[in-house]
Amino acid sequence: MKTKINRRQSLALGLSGVGGLASLSLSTPSRAAEALKEVRLDYAYYSPTSLVLRRFGWLEDDFRADGVTVKWVLSAGSNRALEYLNADSIDIGSTAGLAALLARANGAPIRTPYIYSRPEWTALVVRGDSSLRTLADLKGRKVAATKGTDPYLFLLRALHTVGLKRGDIEHVSLQHADGRAALEQGRVDAWAGLDPHMAASELGAGTRLLYRNVDFNTYGFLNVRDAFLQQQPRAVQRVILAYEKARLWTLANPSEAARILSEEAKVSLPVALLQIKLRTDFSQPLPSQTHVQALRAAAPILTDEQLVKPGTDLSRVVADLVDTRFAASLIRG
Known part of the structure; x- marks a missing residue:
């Protein structure tokens, strides 16, 4: 399976090699962005593109020139990723969409500017x-x-x-x-x-x-702490572009991506191939009304099971969580 990558994507994502990302045509970094010393994010076996990104070191290559280090933390599940985000232990974390909605409804200061996959990861x-x-x-x-x-x-x-x-x-x-x-x-x-x-x-x-x-099965949400998104928007854009590079590489090289998953998660190659080839859709990275509507359809379970405070306006929480605009200029067909 090969994915066609147009010239704009190739230039933006630096796909001519496995080195650093191409320079971004973004606004001048703010004082806060210039002071950035470390980007902290998670990787997870339920997010194969995070494993690809970590394996090839594309983020490290991109940030190294600015003297910024990249710290990776393993998330064993959405609950762990959300705990790390809430505790300010990471800046960017990968979870399921409905889990992110539950956390946001209960006060977690997070926002979702990128979708890393649409998996059928649970049954x-x-x-x-x-x-x-x-x-x-x-x-x-x-x-x-x-x-x-x-x-x-x-x-x-x-x-x-x-x-x-x-x-x-x-x-x-x-x-x-x-x-x-x-x-x-x-x-x-x-x-x-x-x-x-x-x-x-x-x-x-x-x-x-x-x-x-x-x-x-709600979508795979890449969540960012509100404070980090506000203070370091350019860094978040660079992470999203790196995820895009990993997503396109995974689409073009599913067997190789499965091998990385197999090695990282210590599962057999047939298991990894089942997850990546048959149960994961990597085609919709940009948050959209599709994801908003999916969460709104799922939201009643949070109220019915009393997982959120009575009177919580979940439709508003969805709107606050799913950022359909931040990455729009970065991700285009």
Whole structure:
């Protein structure tokens, strides 16, 4: 699979080599931007382009000339990325869209100027020999899920489709990898999975997907702390362009990207290929009304399950979170 890259993209993204990014035609840096010493961002196995970007060192190459270092922090899930953002431990972090909305609704000062993927990264998983066949069968059962993440919110939305709520199951709060282990060891009846752990469990342990719904998988949001976006807009633009370089490289080299994911996440190449080639869409990087509407459709679960304060205007929170304008001049077909 090869992706055509036009001349403008090639120049803007510096795709003629794997060195630093091309110079940007951006406004003159502010005093705050000139004082920047470090850019802190996360990488995650659920965001393959972050792994590609980190592997090739394109951000390091770009910022080195300005004396700015790049610090990478591993996020094991959206909940961890959001904790790091809220604690000012990172400036830019990758999460699921609905998880970012929940965090913003509860006071996290973040904004989303870039979409790193549209994945089908979660489903409800059971053991291969499980007697559970439908969502209704989950009533009264132990289900593992990581709170504050897309799999957890996916679980709640799925339950609502058959008239069940969070209180109708026994929720076991475990980080994603631990949830997989608990399922395979028989300590829980089901698990709200996350790739690549989910794909590895399917291919390695023979687990099966009890319930899938791609529309309940919210997009991959690249979130920036409000303060960093205001003080360092040029740095954020440079990070977005680097992500674009990684996205286009991944589209043109999916097998090589899968190999990077395999090595970083320590999963087999077939597992990584399943995640990248069959379950991840990298075609919509610019935040748009599509993403706004997807969040608005998902938002009622946050109110129904009392995950936000009563009276919270979630439509306004969506508008405050999804920045459809910041990257518009950077990302064009």
